[in-house]
Amino acid sequence: MEWEYSPAPESSAIANLNDRYMPFIDGAFKEGDGEDRDTINPGTAERLCTVSTVNAADIDRAVKAARRAYQHVWSTMPGAERGKYLFRIARAIVERSRELAVVETLDNGKPIRETRDFDVPATAQHFFYHAGWADKLQHLGLGAAPQPLGVAGQVIPWNFPLLMAAWKIAPALAAGNTVVIKPAETTPLSILVLAEIIADADLPPGVVNIITGAGDVGSMLVNHAGIDKVAFTGSTAVGRRIQRELAGTGRKITLELGGKGANIIFEDAAQDQAVEGIINGIFFNQGQVCCAGSRLLVQESIANEFIERLKQRVETLRVGDPMDKNTDVGAINSQAQLGRISALMDAGIAEGAELWSSSCSLPKNGYYLSPSIFTNATPSMRISREEIFGPVLTTMTFRTPDEAVMKANNSPYGLSAGVWTEKGSRAMGMAAALRAGVIWNNTFNRFDPAASFGGYKESGFGREGGPSGLAAYLDTDDEAVAG
């Protein structure tokens, strides 16, 4: 019996969108002096609203406000008081969670199921977790009274706009720093709603400043002389440039960059759950995840049958309107990103890999791509080496555990890896041998504010989340600890 699910769209009215959004500087929403930018709903390719962006003078104003707030209010405030503000923000995120989820889905294109069940709850969790640390910094093992660094300049990407804002803002504030943060130009809305929450929480002016604009604004921010700490999440190319530009300034940097995560399936794995884990690893957020499990390594003894099972399961993914509560895979964030993904896919076909795509139908308007799998890929192909950042899985096979380790580590990146086996000793051995910052065993893409996250090699350095994430916002120089 055929049974079609009727459309179950979330109401876009819940987003309560304004027609115009402004940067949030020194505790107030004010017009920036940069050029206006429209923000687009990737699900429909229609304009959502207009965002005022900043210029160099606005950035300067934001950094100065952050400095004032740091010196006169935030760094001298008792930790317990800072914690109260963070708890207040966390509670308000929970209260406005439905609105935030809708805003995020409209602006980013990811399914409402994900924003509702993952992005927004995880954002609140991050604030709750760090709120608890604010008055306990002396227990981090970094000395009796670890000191903040000062003003943090932070630049975040478009794939998890709200969650990345939380990853950056919450630990910085808990540790006693103030921030100037810039969201991606395609996804500024959810963080500007967060700004409303921050304003409503009566956070002292200047503690959090949100500036809007494209890469040039981010570049001016991280190079601004008034910044003490730079935290960047985004592409490896930009991360490399930031590191070059800041070399010799003594400024502390945390970079969380690209990845080409290996998902390794052994013949003794729980196969049905491994299939689910691969799907979650590469089609979660349309594969636009830095730690995506984009390289599948399957043991040759089960490869054919296993990939067949995987394809059958991918066929059942519901691709389409991100606002529909039954959508599993939504829209690609922008036309430009869709173009980048398509170009890499073309390269894969040209280099001789076999492309298989789900037969799902795609909406006419908006930026969509069918979930896809490349088989017969070789390690030298671009699709095996470069980050595709889209719903495209590259599969290769291996014969022995050593070969799996060799192939998995053979990448300039080292952010994430997955190991699927029912044998505990093998899982432990693999985890020790894999050069990746996060290794999941029999699961994938699971996050917790208490677990630190970060990469090896060209995936960046520094950790976010957990005690080591807080340490990145504290002065951990030896003399300071000794003092």
Next chain:
Amino acid sequence: MTMREISPQPTQQLPVQLADATADESSLRRFLFGLPGVDPVGIEQRAAGLATRSIKRDSKLAAIDMAISMVDLTTLEGADTPGKVRNLSRKAMMPDPDNPETPQVAAICVYPDMVPIAVSELKGSGVKVASVASAFPSGRSTLEVKLSDTKIAVEGGADEIDMVIDRGAFLAGRYGTVFSQIVAIRQACVSARLKVILETGELATYDNVRRASWLALLAGADFIKTSTGKISPAATLPVVHVMLQAVKDWKAQTGQQRSVKPAGGIRTAKDAIRYLVAVNEVAGPEWLDPYYFRFGASSLLNDLIMQRRAQLDGHYSGADYVTVD
């Protein structure tokens, strides 16, 4: 180790790799232990994820009608009387007299001694009569007793037999015993369809559920069924996921499509719709048919009727507008 032959052997024709699996007890054990494991965290995450599907409007009404047509309306109490069985039979044929277009349920499920009453009540209606048998619910008796229990039900006119497996034997690793009992009862069913109750609440692990599912399918079960309803937990979504995957894999290997029946603990239309979503997306739409999927339930039907009316009338009426039988 001596090779113990399993007898009797199932009458069904199986592909050679599966026929080998039942050649003797050690082959059977090797086969069952060779099945891929089930990761509990993963299966529960997947089941919880699918349970968030939002079924609205037309698809909800379609689901409710589908669920009603899949109900095995059940009474399995010590206090059952012919009167109770008659009431339930009438309800099965006409679940909602105010809305006569409401579908009939799939079957009535009773104890063996109540079968003739249900048969005469349901004659010509198309509603099947199912009977539990084989020392239900514990299964703790001799094969002789289980066979005569089955015989009574079949001779009384039951269309379907719901047997229980010997969980003690299964947990002790005596898979051959469990297997040959199913085969023997299968033969005693003659033409009746056989539902094999695994009592998943007593098997405890998903790995065991997968092994028991395959064991039952190999022995010729038409249905694999979760529970007796007498043990908690009864049916759960992740357990049914494992069983749906088993019948799907069975079909891929043999071409035969077998059926699944969760039973116990499914009380609301919302629960039932979650199971239908799992059937649709784990096994596939070809299982969305009362021949291939059933709900073993007693109170579920009334909630389905109430929700059906709410869909048609635009408002809820209340429990007193639906008959209590």
